[in-house]
Amino acid sequence: MDILRLIAAILLPPLGVFLQVGFGGAFWLNILLTLFGYLPGIIHAVWIIARR
Numbered sequence: 001m002d003i004l005r006l007i008a009a010i011l012l013p014p015l016g017v018f019l020q021v022g023f024g025g026a027f028w029l030n031i032l033l034t035l036f037g038y039l040p041g042i043i044h045a046v047w048i049i050a051r052r
Helices: 002-011 013-021 025-036 038-051
Strands: none
Touching: 002 013, 002 038, 013 025, 013 038, 025 038
8 A cells, every 4th residue: 555655645745645644734734845846745745654
């Protein structure tokens, strides 16, 4: 299941975070980071998925 989350995190970072934590603070932070730049959103999403 983590492989699917990582693929989702690369294609659409907020989706990967949502699949991991739901509508928590990390999800909204990832939306914000993705809006500021696609790469920060990917890094944050992969970090959230790898950490848990």
